[in-house]
Amino acid sequence: MKEIVCLAIESSCDETAAAVVRDGRIVESNVIVSQIDIHKKYGGVVPEIASRQHTESINLVVEEALKQANRTFDDIDIIGVTAGPGLIGALLVGVSAAKGLAYALKKPLVPVHHIKGHIFANFIEDKSLEPPFLCMVVSGGHTHLIKVKSYSEFEILGKTMDDAIGEAFDKVARTVGLGYPGGPLVDQAAQEGQDVCHFPRPVFENLNFSFSGIKTAVINYVHKTPEFNINDVCRSFEEAVTDVVITNIKRGMKQAGMNKIALAGGVAANRMLREKLKNFCEKNGYQFYYPAPVLCTDNAAMIGCAAYYDYLDGKTADLSLNATANLSIEKDL
Ligand SMILES: Nc1ncnc2c1ncn2[C@@H]1O[C@H](COP(=O)(O)OP(=O)(O)OP(=O)(O)O)[C@@H](O)[C@H]1O
Ligand SMILES: [Mg+2]
The missing domain is CATH 3.30.420.40 (ATPase, nucleotide binding domain)
Incomplete structure (x- = not known):
């Protein structure tokens, strides 16, 4: 079977992240720009500031993830993105970027549940886990x-x-x-x-x-x-x-x-x-x-892993995809 290369994006809270993941479990790059130093002085994440920082970093992390994986956009088969749950303004930055890329590259768009991503980090860590x-x-x-x-x-x-x-x-x-x-x-x-x-x-x-x-x-x-x-x-x-x-x-x-x-x-x-x-x-x-x-805290590699399995399951979205602050892992996505 032909390998599937996923460009994954994560922006649900205060980390702007992009990763290139091959066949769900092989991480070719995992780039994370943390906003912790910015939110530190407020004692917690300030949603408006988080959204603005994501907007500033998103293109850079995508470029860096491709560079570190030694890939170009032509190598990408699917675009995976965290669609919820999370801070709505923060999620929207990642979802908008992913939609733009899916449209421009004419590639499938795969929305991912953030908590599913956290769980699937275990599949990256242990390739034999089923x-x-x-x-x-x-x-x-x-x-x-x-x-x-x-x-x-x-x-x-x-x-x-x-x-x-x-x-x-x-x-x-x-x-x-x-x-x-x-x-x-x-x-x-x-x-x-x-x-x-x-x-x-x-x-x-x-x-x-x-x-x-x-x-x-x-x-x-x-x-x-x-x-x-x-x-x-x-x-x-x-x-x-x-x-x-x-x-x-x-x-x-x-x-x-x-x-x-x-x-x-x-x-x-x-x-x-x-x-x-x-x-x-x-x-x-x-x-x-x-x-x-x-792989425990927020990252895009785990989103790339979940996107791969969701894609195999036929769970793609069209360009009407929206970010959702609350999503159930049992029923939604
Ligand atoms: N070594 C540690 N011991 C205890 N807690 C930790 C440790 N490292 C990180 N944390 C906690 O993990 C949390 C961040 O984890 P994570 O990035 O998964 O959460 P989140 O993305 O904000 O939430 P969610 O995934 O539920 O939307 C913070 O509360 C942080 O204090
Ligand atoms: Mg998280």
Whole structure:
């Protein structure tokens, strides 16, 4: 079969990214321009600024992705793009660029669900991984325990009822006075701390998650303890949230009758979460998959992987494609 070369674009939040991916799993280039330094001074992503920055960077990242892959537009077979969920103004920049390219090059346009992209980062990391498996999506905006039934069928077994786990990491970092984005800084501080605060570990009858109670417990502890130790607070918070995630994965694996578990999304880079899940899988004879850190946070290589499988499934769009801020992974796309 002829190889399929995908030019993929991602602009759902604060990373402008383009990649060239061959046959879904071979990454020829993966270019990411992060806006973190710009949003840092506001303590979070400012949507209007994000859109403007995407507009400035989009053509450059596409050019650079082609250059690094040693490709020209003539080599491209399909254009993949994140169509949602995400910040609407940010998504629109990527979708408009992809539509322009698909029209000019007369190539198929493949809209991709951003969370599907995060999950599919695992296919790039491990070329032998095939569905079905369970995937724990832990990102800045999502905390979903998903049964990946095939390359196109997904069932959400549990999800957060309030904050996403990445959001909780970022808020805890702000509470203890660390910078933005907080996840990697909390990860670092926790390495030096002890679990002395004993924050709550809420678990429900179903497989849903809640992180707002843990976050409030951290805020209350910090307010009541003038001489609090940042490392201990970060360690105690990490122990609590990772215990909750592992507990639900354990129950989800049994319920779904699965023996493979993958991590996806920015928080999948967290060292304690990886370590605890690795130990749990070793004890239970489960196979554990996780992407390299650069494939955990937003990137276009994962979008190129998902676009390839969606294209094989006939899921192309015409030039009326629009960006959508909220999209269900079970029903949409
Ligand atoms: N080592 C780490 N430990 C914990 N959290 C981390 C780590 N590295 C990154 N994060 C967190 O990951 C999040 C960013 O991940 P990602 O890029 O997947 O989210 P997003 O794209 O903003 O959200 P979504 O994918 O749900 O739309 C941030 O909340 C960040 O703090
Ligand atoms: Mg993301």
